[in-house]
Amino acid sequence: MSKRVILNLPKHRNPEPNRTASAPYNFVPLPEIVVTAVNSADELPDHDRYHHNKYTGYFDVTLTTRSPLYIRCPFTLEEFLRQEQGEDERRYTSFRQQAKNTPHFFYTRDPGQPVIPGSSLRGMLRSLLEIVSYGKVQWVTEKQLFxxxxxxxxxxxxxxxxxxxxxxxxxxxxxxxxxxxxxxxxxxxxxxxxxxxxxxxxxxxxxxxxxxxxxxxxxxxxxxxxxxxxxxxxxxxxxxxxxxxxxxxxxxxxxxxxxxxxxxxxxxxxxxxxxxxxxxxxxxxxxxxxxxxxxxxxxxxxxxxxxxxxxxxxxxxxxxxxxxxxxxxxxxxxxxxxxxxxxxxYVNSPLMLVPEELRRPEDIDYAEALFGFARTREELEDMKRRRVIQKIPKQGDKKRAYASRVFVTDAVLVEDQTDIWLSDRPVVPKILASPKPTAFQHYLVQPSSEKSELKHYDSKTPEETVIRGHKRYWLQGERTVEDIIETNEVSNNSTQHTQFKLIKPGVRFKFRIYFENLSKRELGAICWVLHPLGDPVKEYCHQLGMGKHLGMGAVKLEATLYLTDRNMRYSSLFDGDNWQTGISGSGQALSDRATLEQLTRDFEKHVLDVLNPNKPCTHLYELKRIAMLLKMMEWPGYPPVPDGPRFLVHENRPNTRYMRIQRENEYRHRPVLPDPSAFGCLTGDAEPTPSVTSSESSLNLEEGKEVILEPHASAEWRKQIEKWLQN
Structure with missing residues (x-):
């Protein structure tokens, strides 16, 4: 195990009801440490062979929409060429004329046969994997905000x-x-x-x-x-x-x-x-x-x-x-x-409020190990400057880039479904102005909600504040057309409205996830992401597509695992009257909790061993951070009360609507967005603890141990730690 630091990050403090902000989104906190899938890139399996101690196979996945779903279809070639040639410039074409050509749900051949692109599914799964596996936090803007x-x-x-x-x-x-x-x-x-x-x-x-x-x-x-x-x-x-x-x-x-x-x-x-x-x-x-x-x-x-x-x-x-x-x-x-x-x-960019220990390019987390990566020139130069590598790796070196071992197909409609559209005509959804990251009272950890004590992007980091973490949207239960459509009049030259051709709840799609040469822990990570292992009496949904702030895009996944016996696959061409696929048995349904716990055991144990929680844990859902993620995945979730207060006293939870600017500027006094624990009990409250505590009196650090770095540690102490880590 490499020398890495468990960070003691600032804690967000939930505000009192009168200082509580409302929003259709929230955050899963930053990880305290990056859990690496391998110690170095050299341990990643080669792609030119099947390894006898690795797992290869696929998942058959059924996706069922729980709320209206929309993924925009790109321009056809003819539409694109017209745009490139300036024939569809906005000043010559009304809003209705523009939008009527692009409200289609994504499709490949027939507009009446919608398809969920594999790239969208892949992105959905990878982003969830980064959170649950304590992966790196790197998709943060380097631009300074104003x-x-x-x-x-x-x-x-x-x-x-x-x-x-x-x-x-x-x-x-x-x-x-x-x-x-x-x-x-x-x-x-x-x-x-x-x-x-x-x-x-x-x-x-x-x-x-x-x-x-x-x-x-x-x-x-x-x-x-x-x-x-x-x-x-x-x-x-x-x-x-x-x-x-x-x-x-x-x-x-x-x-x-x-x-x-x-x-x-x-x-x-x-x-x-x-x-x-x-x-x-x-x-x-x-x-x-x-x-x-x-x-x-x-x-x-x-x-x-x-x-x-x-x-x-x-x-x-x-x-x-x-x-x-x-x-x-x-x-x-x-x-x-x-x-x-x-x-x-600001002097600092949002990326600078992510501790360097959580975004080092040499650390290979589960998401990179499974879905691949390509290091930028800047990352390679940084690794060389810090003597992580002696020279820039050549093309083909796994330290420089690594291809994915997970492949996601497009999701196509399950046969014999006819009534799939929410409305016969495209709908114009509501336009709700979302607070940008400049709303620091939402996007940064706030140890206090008092106006005079709020932290901003140039506050000391990580001593005083860091970014809140991974942004996700609340599930809002079943949404109707009335919940989604714009009720105000839309002018023909509107540049802020669009049109959606929505798939209704209850429509089923099917797709496959193929994988090659996965370790038992890596296979378990994919299983957990497909079927989140949380409270057995609760249901969890994923999110996909556009309109998440309106409660759209909730989907339920049901997966069955099939493992391939490579010797069987290549020992004969046929299996009776069929092709020999190397698949035996009816597969393992992840909806069976005992099966899921058995498949995810090694993955969960690895993460928990690294974190060393402050109380006994056998499952990730017992960690407070993962419990917050699961809270945001609960179905049916927390629908907004459009005209209600920011804090719903009768439900003892914050609202999930955007705050208003008209009539009353609710942003004026900078109310603070609470974390997901403000929405009810969590499945766990355990937090990581270090195996070595920071003390300025001595350095008793052993190879393979984790180190806690207190935010208030002196500069001299930090220098000693950094020197030890480099050596």
């Missing part, structure tokens, strides 16, 4: 500490050396000096005017300034001798706002700051360009086709350039924006 808030929470204080009194201004322009910001002076101007209407539209959707008589966005102005140079005393839209020339900059309208900005033309010798290309790419990221920016900075303003698309900076702005605000920290350009209090990127 935030802007001045509230009285910890993140509001953090934002103000980085921004207040530190914002500078300048003009962004393109040079032969790339983009630069030429620093300039700015002054505030009272709106009553501008003499005119500044905005078009109504309420929060109004945007600055671009044309007509001034005042308008980026209008040229001449001004005189107050003694301290911070305010405009006089302003003219025509040139005045001796007055300073500038550009009027109108930022967003907010209540009680009384001033706008004037950017004064920079001097010839003004400082120029180089703008890295990556920073401009981040500025143009979809996470940064809001819908308001798209409306406020259209593609054809102030000049026709001056931007690649709405909301972007101009492609080649004439002098003096695009007026921007910017922030420098430690002498380095951090970011820029169009308002003085612009959206700021």
């Amino acid at each position: 935030f802007r808030t001045v509230d009285n929470t910890a993140v509001g204080q953090y934002y103000r500490s980085r921004m207040t009194g530190k914002i500078e201004a300048g003009f962004l322009r393109r040079t032969a050396r790339g983009y630069v910001i030429k620093v300039c002076q700015i002054a505030r101007v009272h709106r009553d000096r501008l003499n005119g209407r500044l905005y078009i539209g109504q309420g929060p959707n109004q945007t600055p005017r671009w044309n007509g008589e001034p005042p308008h966005q980026w209008a040229r102005v001449w001004v005189t300034l107050s003694n301290n140079g911070k305010f405009v005393k006089e302003l003219s839209y025509t040139e005045r001798s001796g007055w300073q020339e500038g550009v009027l900059v109108i930022t967003g309208d907010v209540p009680r706002k009384k001033k706008e900005f004037v950017f004064l033309w920079p001097d010839v010798n003004s400082e120029e700051i180089h703008v890295p290309e990556k920073l401009l790419e981040r500025f143009h990221d979809d996470d940064q360009i809001t819908q308001w920016q798209e409306r406020a900075f259209p593609k054809d303003e102030p000049d026709k086709n001056c931007r690649e698309r709405n909301g972007m900076l101009r492609k080649n702005p004439p002098d003096p350039g695009d007026p921007v605000f910017f922030l420098r920290e430690d002498g380095k350009l951090t970011f820029l924006g169009r308002a003085q209090m612009f959206r700021l990127p």
Whole structure:
């Protein structure tokens, strides 16, 4: 067993009912350690032979839909070519005309014969395997998220500490050396000096005017300034001798706002700051360009086709350039924006809130051992830098890439089923805006739910917080058309709605999972994933396809295992009048609990041996983390109460609806999302315990032992641990 660390991660604390958030999703916590399937890639079996001590065969699986199911069908070749040639551009085609060609459920030949693609089934099984086998956590974005808030929470204080009194201004322009910001002076101007209407539209959707008589966005102005140079005393839209020339900059309208900005033309010798290309790419990221920016900075303003698309900076702005605000920290350009209090990127990305011990490329978990992997160049270089490998492995080396030993077929309809559709016509589902990972009170572990103590992406990690874990959606029982369809009127040019051709509950599909050269533990892992081993009196369902937030996609799997005798398979061509397949007997039904426990025993024992729980356990469902996973897989689950409160007192559980913004902004006070234990009793509460406890007084570490690393351990202690691990 290799030297690895059992982490003592921060614990999430469920909030009081008045501080409880509601959502149709929740999280299975991070694993405390990665359980590896093999000690090194060299132990993985070769693909050019069958191994006598390994298992080969297949599962026959019947899938039954429990709630409406939809997997979108891609464009046909003809539709794709029309799109590529610009014949189906959105501005020429109404919503209904676009959507009517793509509501079909996935199919291969006949639209009336839906097929569940094997890739979707494979993804469903692999994601579940990563959780239950304590696999690596690596599918997390490396992009820094953006935030802007001045509230009285910890993140509001953090934002103000980085921004207040530190914002500078300048003009962004393109040079032969790339983009630069030429620093300039700015002054505030009272709106009553501008003499005119500044905005078009109504309420929060109004945007600055671009044309007509001034005042308008980026209008040229001449001004005189107050003694301290911070305010405009006089302003003219025509040139005045001796007055300073500038550009009027109108930022967003907010209540009680009384001033706008004037950017004064920079001097010839003004400082120029180089703008890295990556920073401009981040500025143009979809996470940064809001819908308001798209409306406020259209593609054809102030000049026709001056931007690649709405909301972007101009492609080649004439002098003096695009007026921007910017922030420098430690002498380095951090970011820029169009308002003085612009959206700021966190220093940390979400991936950085996953401890490195849970995402090391050299660790091969069960998911990678079974479904394969391919190391990126960055991962290989990282392994070389840390001396895990001496040199970059050649093509074909198992340290570099490994092919799957599990193969999933498409699922096809079981014969003699006719009434399979939920509705004769495609339906338009509800559009519910989902909180993004920027909602840190949902996506990060919160040891306290008090507003002033909430942790954000730049909080200390892993001492104070980490990401919540694996996101999954609650099952919501049987869903009807009325539960799914949009009840509000949908305009023909809507870009946020789509159409679904839904399969109704109770429809059966069948598919196979072939496998080769699996160890007994690996075979047991697949069996557990197909038939989750939990409370014997409860039923568990998987999730598949689109619309999970609406309760769609719940499916029940029933699998039968068939093992192949390779000697029998190849000793003769025929078995009587049939082909010799090497299969004998009627197979092992995983629905039989005794059979399932026997098949999964070695897998469960391996995981439990590594974790060494703090109380006796014989099954994974006795672990609190796995019990939370099973809670989210329980059928019929927890339907939302659309008009109910965030916490349902009569059911003693949180709601599973999205929180509202209209009428009452339920996000305003940043309520905290509880973990799945808030929905009732779990099947277990055991947690891992270390076999060696951290102590700064000594290092008594033996080969093969696990180590706990306390979040509050000193830097010197961490260095000793890291040095020992490397040696």
